[in-house]
Amino acid sequence: MSSLLLDIHGLRHTFPKADGGDLLVLDGIELEVTQGQIVGLLGRTGSGKSTLLRLIAGLAQPSDGSVTYLGQPVLGPAPGIAMVFQGFALFPWLTVLENVQLGLEALGLPEPEIRKRALAGIDLIGLDGYESAYPRELSGGMRQRVGFARALVVHPNILLMDEPFSALDVLTAETLRTDFLELWGDGKLPIKGVILVTHNIEEAVLMCDRILLFSNNPGRIIREIGVDLPQPRNRLDPQFRELVEKIYVAMTARTPNAQAGRQTTINTVLPRVSANLFSGLIETLAAEPYNGKADLPVLADELHMEGDELFPVAEAMQMFHFAEVEGGDIKLTDTGKQFAELGTDDRKKLFQKQLLAYIPLATHVRRVLQERANHVAPKSRFLDELEDHMSTEDAEHTLRAVTAWGRYAEAFAYDDDTGMFSLENPS
């Protein structure tokens, strides 16, 4: 099949852990990219989708499985695969023109050809007049245009985009997306296929022909969703909304602890969500117009949050039995509604009750402290325990989450200088 650009088969990737073990980040990835497609990799932060992009680019090698590009295995940075970076990755000491020329120089092209192609690329992407500017003189949007031009002038077959719009403000990002889609639709871009990594559901629906949903820890493709809507797409189109809703449902359904709120164990990786955010969200949900129940995409839109930011909060609220998440909806429980009614001190008491009832790690910390004669225990004691079941980083995050909750609930105290948990509050 001549139109097959990229073929990924049985790919698995691990990172070495501090204790010598391996942490699985990608597992069982199967992916084919054919000519003329924009493929979206959609998932939450830490789902390994950016890692997958780097494996495709040949910047790293998979632990297992194969990446085949145009029938050849990818064993290092391959010609014909170019990448656009989230943080633009422009060289501050090179002008716009020099940044764009860099890839062409690396190809060893003759000087006039380099110049011709670079200027054409700059013209195409709308950077005329900025050739001699340095990146620091440009706005974020213009910088990312340079990033696009630099990747396009080498005439890659596949363009890899690693959350290219997420560092930009809403309006600039939208302009850039529209411009890109227009050029792509008109066949003006010298590329045959695009892989876009994003955590923004609407962006994926707006741009992609196929969307692959990734799960967390380890990253697996849990679902593939085709988007048949004609370009240009309208965000307000009912079909568009329906697709967004469908993806929300799919993603909340598969959120690891979502359906398993009651089964939070001592080894569950806890999301770091501040108690303030809890209160704020519960209040919002309890008030008009939601009255205790909201559609997650609508809520995300209202709060100017992306799904990626909202999921952990929803997940945590579910763990505390303050809310239930189902089918893309979030609904306050009676406890949640009660919480919204209370004043600060009573909220703390209720929070403590829920914490000790439903977060086994918090209960564990408190029990250990109570059992010890001096009521203190070092952080490392719990960290070691957690690290048997999760990565060092997750263990650190989880313990910090529980520390913050424990402090808010006044269930236990922690002194960062000594690294000691204790039962006494210096209040």
Added chain:
Amino acid sequence: MREFVPISVTGWDRLFSRWDILAVLLILGLLVFLGEASRHLFEPLADLQRTPPSLDPANLPEYAARTTLRMLVAMALSLLFTFTYATLAAKNKQAERILVPLLDILQSVPILGFISVTVVFFMALAPGRVLGAEFAAIFAIFTSQAWNMAFSFYQSLRTVPTELIEASRSFRLSPWMSFWRVDVPFAMPQLIWNMMMSMSGSWFFVVASEAISVGNTTVTLPGVGSYIALAIEQQNLKAVGWAIGTMLVVILVYDQVLFRPLVAWADRFRFEQEPGVAVPHSWVLDILRRSRIVDRTMRPFAALWRRLLLPRHPDNVEAIKRAPRTRRGWIAFQLGLIVFALTAVASWRTLHFFTESITLTDVGTALLLGLATLIRVVVLIALATIVWVPIGVWVGTRPYAAIVVQPIAQFLAAFPANVLFPIVVSGIVAWKLDPNIWLSPLMILGTQWYILFNVIAGASAIPAELRAVGANLRVRGWLWWRRIALPAVLPYYVTGAITASGGSWNASIVAEVASWGDQHLQADGLGAYIAQQTDAGDFHRIVLGIAVMSLYVVVINRLFWRPLYGYAERKFRLD
């Protein structure tokens, strides 16, 4: 508010933990060390000459303790200097005008030349006593530590975020409080880094300052430095080896016991915490923090410290009002008058000093010799650049290599060139080489490492995304060096090269004259000139030599390094 109950009262399950024992040992060790090292300070100088230092390695622990004590006392003085001088410069516009350039010049004065000038002064201060010689040595070490610390502090004070300043104003903190609560904490991480650099740098001068000779007077203070000097005089290679080993141990010890805890502790003062940067750790700090005895002992001191920070008149708004404009003008006028008077007296004295015995020919000779040294410095820096920049980039882009190489380079930077004299002098004599060329490498021996470790730092600071772009676009070979690696390390390289160049000038005083036992070699240059005049005890020409060398350093800094640095900062800084 409930009374704070110390943990040592509430937790009584065990009286001592093992952390306590370790902490007691550490602190006892420190006390013994201080006591031992300062016991002999007040003995008459004659005693000192009766018991000259011996090359017995058994003496080395004591010598090492004394040398370290000198360095630490100098460090304390440097801190005192930093807190007063730099603060005045940063807070007072009138003072700033004179203090900053003054510091810049002081920084350019060859410290090794300083020693001979000051030794007489300090000996006179405490005549016939070891203390005078000790003062002179400590002062020499101080001058090798203080300037960059003061500069760093001054720069930090000037960049304290406006928000913090406004917050401390709105809470009406007194200047004394806001100094300790805002300024010092903010400047701390940078200051500690500079203290470490200063400590490294001062080793070179320890060797020179412990065996001070001016004219016929030779004062030898017991220490690692004088031990090395004696070993060289007696051509004892084994003793040189012992001394190097001792230095290595001392450097490792104060790194672990002093600087690592400081760095780990000061981490809390970093204003912006970048994610992903590893938090520094120190086992000593962990012990001290966990120990109950330390906790209990420190408590009264902490309370005292807090009381010191309290404002005298908490409700007196007038107290923190600035002086009225007219009075400020009057103060400025007075200050100006004082500076003017001081300058006038200084110039008159200087003129008098030089016209007494120095002719234009002398000045010409010094300038010409300075040119010879300049050529050496330029050539050597160029050579060091060609060698170390590629190596530094190679190491810096490989994190594991950087972890190994970085501390080695820092140790080598502390390494006094004198230690290598034996090899060089024997080599030059054996092959009948020209000392004008072959003595020169000694100048850069200790200073080239600044280029290396700055380049390593620069290369490892290249963001992962930028490296990924290079790989993705398959930028390789010379194009990679030209477009990515060299520009990325340039600001770091320039910083390193400035230090290396300044240090090489300084080192020329030691390096252009080398001896091994009774073999003496000498190159033509300003460094040799100063060394000779010191031997002869000719104060006028010592001062002339130092002045000319300072002039060279200042002029080169202003005309070459400063513009280059500004350019590199503007164009190549990753932001």
